[in-house]
Amino acid sequence: MTDVLQVEHLSISFGGLKALDDLSFTVGDSEIFGLIGPNGAGKTTVFNCITQFYRPDAGAVWFAPGADRLARAGHHGTDKVDLVGVPVHRVIKHGLVRTFQNVEIIPELSLIDNVLIGGHIDFKASMLAQMFRLPSSRREEAALREKARGALAFLSIDHLADEPAGGQPYGVRKRLEMARTLMAEPRLIILDEPAAGLNESETEGLAETIRRVRDEYGCSILLVEHDMGLVMNVCDRICAISFGKFLAEGTPTQIQRDPKVHEAYLGERDDV
Amino acid sequence: MSNASAMAVRVARHPHVRFLVFGAVLMTLPALASSGIMMTSTLSTLGFTLIYAIVAMGLNLLLGYSGLISLGTAGFMGLGAYLAAYVQDDLGLGFWVAVLAALIVPTFIGLLVGVVSLRVRSIYLAIATLTISEILLKTFEQAEWFTRGTAGKQSSYPVVLGIQTDRSSMFFIIVVALVLVMMLTHNIVHGQLGRALHAMRSSEVAAQAMGVNVLTYKLFAFAVATMYAGLAGALYLFFLKSSYPSTWNLFLSLNVVAMVVVGGLRSIYGTVAGAFVIFAVPELILKELPVIGDTPGLPYIFSGVLIVVVIMFFPQGLRGLTDLLRGLVTRRPSAAASEQAPEEVAAR
Ligand SMILES: Nc1ncnc2c1ncn2[C@@H]1O[C@H](COP(=O)(O)OP(=O)(O)OP(=O)(O)O)[C@@H](O)[C@H]1O
Ligand SMILES: [Mg+2]
Numbered sequence: 001m002t003d004v005l006q007v008e009h010l011s012i013s014f015g016g017l018k019a020l021d022d023l024s025f026t027v028g029d030s031e032i033f034g035l036i037g038p039n040g041a042g043k044t045t046v047f048n049c050i051t052q053f054y055r056p057d058a059g060a061v062w063f064a065p066g067a068d069r070l071a072r073a074g075h076h077g078t079d080k081v082d083l084v085g086v087p088v089h090r091v092i093k094h095g096l097v098r099t100f101q102n103v104e105i106i107p108e109l110s111l112i113d114n115v116l117i118g119g120h121i122d123f124k125a126s127m128l129a130q131m132f133r134l135p136s137s138r139r140e141e142a143a144l145r146e147k148a149r150g151a152l153a154f155l156s157i158d159h160l161a162d163e164p165a166g167g168q169p170y171g172v173r174k175r176l177e178m179a180r181t182l183m184a185e186p187r188l189i190i191l192d193e194p195a196a197g198l199n200e201s202e203t204e205g206l207a208e209t210i211r212r213v214r215d216e217y218g219c220s221i222l223l224v225e226h227d228m229g230l231v232m233n234v235c236d237r238i239c240a241i242s243f244g245k246f247l248a249e250g251t252p253t254q255i256q257r258d259p260k261v262h263e264a265y266l267g268e269r270d271d272v
Numbered sequence: 273m274s275n276a277s278a279m280a281v282r283v284a285r286h287p288h289v290r291f292l293v294f295g296a297v298l299m300t301l302p303a304l305a306s307s308g309i310m311m312t313s314t315l316s317t318l319g320f321t322l323i324y325a326i327v328a329m330g331l332n333l334l335l336g337y338s339g340l341i342s343l344g345t346a347g348f349m350g351l352g353a354y355l356a357a358y359v360q361d362d363l364g365l366g367f368w369v370a371v372l373a374a375l376i377v378p379t380f381i382g383l384l385v386g387v388v389s390l391r392v393r394s395i396y397l398a399i400a401t402l403t404i405s406e407i408l409l410k411t412f413e414q415a416e417w418f419t420r421g422t423a424g425k426q427s428s429y430p431v432v433l434g435i436q437t438d439r440s441s442m443f444f445i446i447v448v449a450l451v452l453v454m455m456l457t458h459n460i461v462h463g464q465l466g467r468a469l470h471a472m473r474s475s476e477v478a479a480q481a482m483g484v485n486v487l488t489y490k491l492f493a494f495a496v497a498t499m500y501a502g503l504a505g506a507l508y509l510f511f512l513k514s515s516y517p518s519t520w521n522l523f524l525s526l527n528v529v530a531m532v533v534v535g536g537l538r539s540i541y542g543t544v545a546g547a548f549v550i551f552a553v554p555e556l557i558l559k560e561l562p563v564i565g566d567t568p569g570l571p572y573i574f575s576g577v578l579i580v581v582v583i584m585f586f587p588q589g590l591r592g593l594t595d596l597l598r599g600l601v602t603r604r605p606s607a608a609a610s611e612q613a614p615e616e617v618a619a620r
Contacts, residue, residue: 093483105478
């Protein structure tokens with residue numbers, strides 16, 4: 001099995017606080033990988049370091065974007081690139097796309113327009129061609145709109161395609177954010193607390209959806225989640241961290257039995 | 273319904289066709305003036321209203337869609353005006369070169385300001401544009417070879433396509449420019465460019481994660497806004513046939529902000545309505561009122577009060593008001609609740 005993502009010796013501090021301390025883990029091809037840890041453990045910070053919102057003080061983020069993407073980007077004789085230092089807006093071009101802990105959608109736009117933002121990098125028509133609606137740009141827009149409709153359908157919210165995203169219930173907005181990631185034909189999707197704010201039946205649906213995305217899109221999924229039921233149910237492997245440090249890695253059963261994980265969660269929550 | 277008539281309905285519903293119809297209606301105004309139904313001074317006021325609508329359209333792209341603020345509108349508009357006069361009257365290069373210069377030079381200077389200020393943080397754009405506008409204003413006062421200073425630059429109605437224009441034909445040209453600007457703005461905001469601007473306003477972080485190069489799109493919005501201001505400046509010059517430095521002050525920039533806010537952020541027709549309320553209403557109505565009509569600074573007070581009222585009670589501006597009225601008339605749940613501008617619904 002090849003690895004999609006190798007996080008190596010990642011460290012970052014904010015002022016005096018060491019938010020991440022020499023953290024390493026790898027996510028395999030078509031794997032659903034969970035990152036867990038108590039509040040403030042540094043999970044979102046890991047995501048921000050991977051997607052280059054934060055520049056780590058030390059360490060590497062090796063990513064295998066796939067042969068065709070590598071060739072397009074002009075990388076030869078290698079199967080992976082270090083994302084550290086790549087401009088934030090170029091990260092998605094490698095096939096790495098994320099959602100946010102507090103759902104970042106555009107309330108004023110319709111669902112389908114929100115999804116189309118996920119296809120931003122696929123627009124090849126020049127600004128001028130778009131400003132004058134040249135046929136080339138109209139064709140491109142139509143094709144991507146079709147693709148966006150497909151992504152909405154995959155998450156069963158295509159009937160809401162033309163509704164404004166702002167007025168939608170939380171569950172729909174979360175699915176919308178997920179649909180948007182699909183536009184990028186991702187190699188790896190990073191989900192920050194996808195179950196937060198969902199009710200029980202919605203969470204069950206989410207587990208199903210995550211597996212379906214992995215199977216149909218052939219991508220890997222890295223998720224941070226506090227809902228241990230979901231994590232244990234859906235993840236192939238899990239990495240537990242605490243205060244920015246590696247605690248344990250393994251299958252859900254191994255993690256559940258790990259005394260260090262229990263200790264980290266002691267007094268905080270008892271659902272591990 | 274037959275195929276042909278279905279087609280006809282589709283064409284009639286196309287937003288661009290609506291803009292053309294809107295323009296055609298405006299084109300009847302000079303006839304009203306020449307037949308004496310409307311005063312010619314009223315025609316002038318409406319012409320300037322449409323010119324301000326063009327500038328405001330640019331600021332709406334910035335403020336409404338991109339969430340950026342510029343306080344330099346007046347400076348760039350003034351630059352467009354003086355360039356147009358300089359190219360037409362001093363260099364004798366004619367209308368088209370004058371318009372081209374008024375489009376290109378302010379846009380170029382605007383881009384330079386943007387590159388420097390937008391790298392840091394959006395708020396610096398407000399400061400940088402205010403500064404550059406004040407510098408331009410001082411230049412308009414001092415550079416007499418270019419502007420004739422405070423004595424004012426005099427110009428004349430241009431010759432366009434071999435025809436000597438007058439007040440009415442300049443009004444036509446303004447309408448044509450406005451309709452083109454409306455179409456262009458519509459194209460921008462309803463495609464990938466507009467979505468990227470929306471994304472950037474909504475959350476820069478999320479926009480970047482989706483691959484939007486935020487700096488590029490900020491510069492894009494700023495360049496278009498500056499270009500509209502330059503165009504409006506040239507039209508202003510040709511319509512008034514003169515330009516004085518005192519016109520291009522901060523109050524004008526703030527008034528353009530008022531037009532956008534009152535008309536409704538992210539609404540094309542709303543912007544035109546905003547220009548009408550902020551500029552034409554004080555000119556045509558308030559000044560004629562008994563007693564208060566002579567109050568010094570009345571237009572200032574009017575736009576100030578309006579901004580406060582709109583922000584407090586009608587956050588969607590006039591656009592929200594029309595939605596509300598339509599909701600009342602058709603007795604369906606208030607359409608104002610949906611955040612769609614009328615033309616956005618029409619685009620579907
Ligand atoms: N930009 C920043 N500046 C300063 N401190 C930060 C920054 N980002 C994160 N931190 C700190 O780093 C630590 C880890 O935060 P992080 O958001 O990664 O935690 P988390 O594991 O995602 O927590 P939660 O489960 O609550 O989402 C916290 O102490 C936080 O305050
Ligand atoms: Mg977090």
